[in-house]
Amino acid sequence: MSTAEAAIGDRTAAHEHVDHDIPFIRKYVFSTDHKTIAKQFMFMSLFFLVVGGLLAMMMRWQLGYPSQPMPGGAILPETMAPGGILLPEFYNSLVTMHGTIMIFFAIMPLLVGFFGNLLIPLQVGAPDMAFPRLNMASFWLAFPAGLLMLASFLVEGGAAGAGWTSYAPLSASGEYTGVYLGQQLWLVSLTILGFSSLAGAVNYITTVINWRAPGMTWFRLPLATWSLFITSILILLAIPILAGALIMLLFDQTIGTTFFLPAGGGEPLLWQHLFWFFGHPEVYILILPAMGIASDLIANGARKPIFGYHAMVLAIIGIAFLGWIVWGHHMFQSGMNPMLGTTFMVSTMFIAVPSAIKTFNWLGTLWGGDIHFTTPVLHGLAFVSMFIIGGLSGIFMASTPVDIYIHDTYFIVAHIHYVLFGGSLFAIFGGITFWFPKLFGTIMNERWGKIHWVLTMIFYNLVFFPMHSIGLQGHMRRLYDPTQYEYLEPLQPMNVFITISAFLLIAVQLIFVVNFFHSIWKGKKAGPNPWNANSLEWTVPSPPPHGNFATVPVVYRGPYEYSSPESDEDFLLQTTPPRDQQQPEPHATPAPEGA
Amino acid sequence: MTTDAMALERGYMPGMRVYNLKLGMWVFLLSEVMFFTGLIGSYIILRFAHPTQFAEPGVVLNVPLTAFNTFVLICSSVTMVKAYAAIATGDQKGLKIWLLATIALGTFFVGIQVFEYIALAQHGFVPMASAYAAEGGALYGSTFYTMTGFHGTHVTIGVLCLWFVLWRAWKGAYSADSLGGVEIVGLYWHFVDLVWIILFTIVYLI
Numbered sequence: 001m002s003t004a005e006a007a008i009g010d011r012t013a014a015h016e017h018v019d020h021d022i023p024f025i026r027k028y029v030f031s032t033d034h035k036t037i038a039k040q041f042m043f044m045s046l047f048f049l050v051v052g053g054l055l056a057m058m059m060r061w062q063l064g065y066p067s068q069p070m071p072g073g074a075i076l077p078e079t080m081a082p083g084g085i086l087l088p089e090f091y092n093s094l095v096t097m098h099g100t101i102m103i104f105f106a107i108m109p110l111l112v113g114f115f116g117n118l119l120i121p122l123q124v125g126a127p128d129m130a131f132p133r134l135n136m137a138s139f140w141l142a143f144p145a146g147l148l149m150l151a152s153f154l155v156e157g158g159a160a161g162a163g164w165t166s167y168a169p170l171s172a173s174g175e176y177t178g179v180y181l182g183q184q185l186w187l188v189s190l191t192i193l194g195f196s197s198l199a200g201a202v203n204y205i206t207t208v209i210n211w212r213a214p215g216m217t218w219f220r221l222p223l224a225t226w227s228l229f230i231t232s233i234l235i236l237l238a239i240p241i242l243a244g245a246l247i248m249l250l251f252d253q254t255i256g257t258t259f260f261l262p263a264g265g266g267e268p269l270l271w272q273h274l275f276w277f278f279g280h281p282e283v284y285i286l287i288l289p290a291m292g293i294a295s296d297l298i299a300n301g302a303r304k305p306i307f308g309y310h311a312m313v314l315a316i317i318g319i320a321f322l323g324w325i326v327w328g329h330h331m332f333q334s335g336m337n338p339m340l341g342t343t344f345m346v347s348t349m350f351i352a353v354p355s356a357i358k359t360f361n362w363l364g365t366l367w368g369g370d371i372h373f374t375t376p377v378l379h380g381l382a383f384v385s386m387f388i389i390g391g392l393s394g395i396f397m398a399s400t401p402v403d404i405y406i407h408d409t410y411f412i413v414a415h416i417h418y419v420l421f422g423g424s425l426f427a428i429f430g431g432i433t434f435w436f437p438k439l440f441g442t443i444m445n446e447r448w449g450k451i452h453w454v455l456t457m458i459f460y461n462l463v464f465f466p467m468h469s470i471g472l473q474g475h476m477r478r479l480y481d482p483t484q485y486e487y488l489e490p491l492q493p494m495n496v497f498i499t500i501s502a503f504l505l506i507a508v509q510l511i512f513v514v515n516f517f518h519s520i521w522k523g524k525k526a527g528p529n530p531w532n533a534n535s536l537e538w539t540v541p542s543p544p545p546h547g548n549f550a551t552v553p554v555v556y557r558g559p560y561e562y563s564s565p566e567s568d569e570d571f572l573l574q575t576t577p578p579r580d581q582q583q584p585e586p587h588a589t590p591a592p593e594g595a
Numbered sequence: 596m597t598t599d600a601m602a603l604e605r606g607y608m609p610g611m612r613v614y615n616l617k618l619g620m621w622v623f624l625l626s627e628v629m630f631f632t633g634l635i636g637s638y639i640i641l642r643f644a645h646p647t648q649f650a651e652p653g654v655v656l657n658v659p660l661t662a663f664n665t666f667v668l669i670c671s672s673v674t675m676v677k678a679y680a681a682i683a684t685g686d687q688k689g690l691k692i693w694l695l696a697t698i699a700l701g702t703f704f705v706g707i708q709v710f711e712y713i714a715l716a717q718h719g720f721v722p723m724a725s726a727y728a729a730e731g732g733a734l735y736g737s738t739f740y741t742m743t744g745f746h747g748t749h750v751t752i753g754v755l756c757l758w759f760v761l762w763r764a765w766k767g768a769y770s771a772d773s774l775g776g777v778e779i780v781g782l783y784w785h786f787v788d789l790v791w792i793i794l795f796t797i798v799y800l801i
Contacts, residue, residue: 130615198626206619240626244633248741256723257737259637264724264733265648270640274633 022546030140032132033546034117039439040139041113042432048105048146053506055098062086064499066481079158088480089178092161093153095478099164100186103286104193105146107420110428111289112197112235113142116204116228118435122537123225125213125555127547130206134199141196145189152185160186163478165279168260168271172252180253187250194243197235204232213536215555219310220574222535222559224431226313227292230320231285238281245274272334276327284323287387287419288316290427291358294383296559297430298362300533301377302369303570305560308361315354315361322351332403341400348398355391359384370563370570374531375449379430382457386422390415393468408478411471417464429453429512437530437542442523445515452511459505466494532571535559539575620779624786627749631790634745635797638738648732655720655729656739657711658799664707665795668750671700672788675781685771687764694761694777697784701754708747712740739798746794749787756780 031037061070073084080090117135121128129135152159159182162171166186174180208221208229221229249271251257258264260271299306306312328336328344336344362384371377393415397403406412429452436444470491475482482488482495529538536553537544553575561572566579613621642649652658674696681689715721719728722740727733760780763769769777 131619134619198623201626202619202622205622206615210613210615210618236622236626237629240630241633244630244637248637251722251737251741256725257741258724258733259641259737259741261724264737265645266734266737267641267644270637273640274637277633 030136032128032136034121034129034132034135035439035544037135037139038114038117041109041117041142042439044139044143044146045106045109045114048101049107049110051150052098052102052106053509055094055101057502057506058086059091059094059098060499060502062091062480063482064496066483089161090158091480092177092478093159093179093182096160096163096166096186097149097153100160100190101146101149102420103164103282104190105142105149107286107424107428108197108282109142111286111293111424112204112228112231113139113200115224115289115293115428115431115435116200116232118438119222119224119537120204120207120228121211122438122540122544122548123222123535123559124208124211125216125536125549125553126207126211127549129203130211131203135203138196138199138203141192141199145192145196148185148189148192152182152189155181155185158182165275166249166271167275168249168252168266168268169262172249172260172266172268172271174253184250184253187246187253191243191246191250194239194246197239201232201235201239204228205236208232213549213553213555216536216574217555219313220555220558222292223295223306223309223312223316224289224292227288227295227316230316231288234281234285234288234320234323238278238285241274242278242282245271245278248274269331269334272331273327276330277324279330280327281320281323283419284319286424288319290383290424291316291387293427293431293434294380295362295365296533296535297376297380297427297434298365298384299560299562300434300531301374301380302366302371303562304365304369305558305562305564306361307364307367308357309558309560311357312361315357318354319351322347322354326351329398329403332400333407338400345398345400349395352391352395359388359391375444375446375453376430376434376531378450378453379426379433382426382453383423383430386418386426386460390418390423393418406471408476409471410467410475410477413477414464414467414471417467421460421464426456429456432516434531435537436519436523437526438537439543440520440523441526441541441543442519443526443530444519444523448511448515452508452515455508455511456505459501459508462501463498463505466498470494470498529573532569534561534571534573536574539573614775616775616779617782620782624782627786627790631745631793634742635793638742638797641734641738645732645734648734650729650731650735652800655715655718655731655735656799657714660707660711661795661799664704664711665791667700667707668704668788668791671697671704672785674700675784679774679777679781682764682769682774682777683771687767687769690764690769690777691761694757694764698754698757698761701750701757701784705747705750705754708743708750742794742798746787746791749790753780753784753787756783 027033028036031040058070058073061073067085069084070081070086071084073081073086076084076090080087080093086094117129120126149159157174157179159179160166160171161177161179162183166183170176171183174183177183208225212221248257248259252259252261252266258266260266260268262268295306295312326344326348328340329348332341332344366381393411397406397412397415432439433444433449436442471477473488473491475488475491475495482492526542528541530542531538536549536555539553540548540550554577555574556576556578557572557574559574561567561574563570564572566572567576674693678690678693678697681687681693715729719726720736720739721727722733722736724733724737727736729736757780760776763776
């Protein structure tokens, strides 16, 4: 007990630090403040989001206008695009690096590194993370890992080209792809990123378990924090498996071991098992925080308590648990005992149950609500509707017989983008808009936010919905030149349509970028609680000071008490004391009964 | 509202009733469990799939030497406990002596392992498929060196952490009320010891 008290003593000491005491480099570069680290993660991952998007645009050019000189392609070196025409080997690198960068350096650090750092201490009522220096290390591992990944484009042989899944033996020997150093850098970079993710996960888990404010019981945590907590557990247990596999593959590449090389007695299928044992929990690492964020946005927009809070929490836990026993559904085509395949099929189908619970609870939250269609809420609604489409197409590939037909086609590409772009990225846009005041003290422009939302929604669907169709007609994923097959020729106009839509989709993202930077400097100043929300981060100034809370907050209720009869307004802060024990308090609403 | 009143009295709500550093170490060790599970699981799968690639126990590997080494590592766990028990009663001198003993035993373990590697490599037992010459096959060398090598790395990191704790002990940083550093390095050390007992069993004995 004495140590716990000592920890609390440390926390009050943290309050005594005042912002201007900290030198520039400790405040902005090697900062231990969770809000600064959150911003670092945000800028890093938004940068990689742009990079990943541009890689996708190059792929779309090649698919829409195969082997024609790409506008601006002349700046690429001969080894990538001689005369602006993309080489097939470079196209392989584009496919690989688009997936890798988007998953590991954009969506994952945005959801976990950025939102985790920003929201967890604020929402549980802590002044910072449990281990602030470890937190700093987490960012300063992630950033060099990202640079290393980008640098692999510049080495001889180009960047890794074996797909983001890096299936062996294609990835295990440079003889097959012509990529030697690029693949090794890919492996080293992801291993370093793994350490970063582990440091983050240890921090988040410890913070949520041990640093909740008085009265912040488990079932009073906002769903964003709940989902980030469960996600951290997935990271903690899944990343080490990937790290082990990456290192084995690196040994195969460099020192000549034979784990995954059949020539030396190894097992290529072992890589697939290890990768997907990590990879399926990874899929939930990429969607669970988005679900939590969307829950917060939707309850706030509907001005109603979230429908079925306990069911929502249990559904997060259920999805996370089921995520461990379904990895085989990525390998239906890899050669598997049909009995085992059926087991994986059934366990995968079970995930529809907690997912549907969540979906119906979002709908239940909206039902009869006084919905305020603010930009964050619109993004939350986009998340729910796009997640339904992505979730339903997931059921197609969960069933082995259907999967045999659609696997490795654009149907899969459509599915992953409906979940990752339509799901996670819309939640990220919404979350950034919603918590923008807590980052920069201003509000993002609502009108331009809505214009961005509408245009993104339209062009996003125009890009990815037709992919279902061309996939069902046999258009292979990772295909360099669709015109080389006669049976794909009727689909070429659709490919051109998708390409043009994709260019428009990335073009309208400029609206978000301009709005983002304009709002930082010229945005309307925000009060502590611009959205009339309930959770703890809205009880402190925008942006919150170093140490977050001037006094330890005391929590009296859950975070979704919107339109409560206990309050005269349509929101009720978690820190407002109940009427029957009201003391003179700044937030207190007057008790009309006088009881 | 009685629960809130209790929460007020208690201040923050440490859900696990342990201090952050210790909780963080337990959480980190969970991920370590998964790391070694991945390696050991791969070993089991490869060995069942390709039994001819692996020599019979004791043919290539020096079991008696490693059994002795295992004993050394187990002893180091005992000295680690003695170090913790010493500082728990405020015995500064005992803490330093037992920490030094743990460092000595850990270093000895790594030394024996290096000696073993050199001897094995001289018999053609190497991780490289191209140079493999001992009984069994290249997978045997690949898995053996990867698993024991990662364990050896963990022991080495543990020894470095113990030096750090010893240095802090020398500066008088620990007392009966404040022994977090000793406790968490002990947790790590016991974990590494436990992993070795599993590795020794499945790599050397079975």
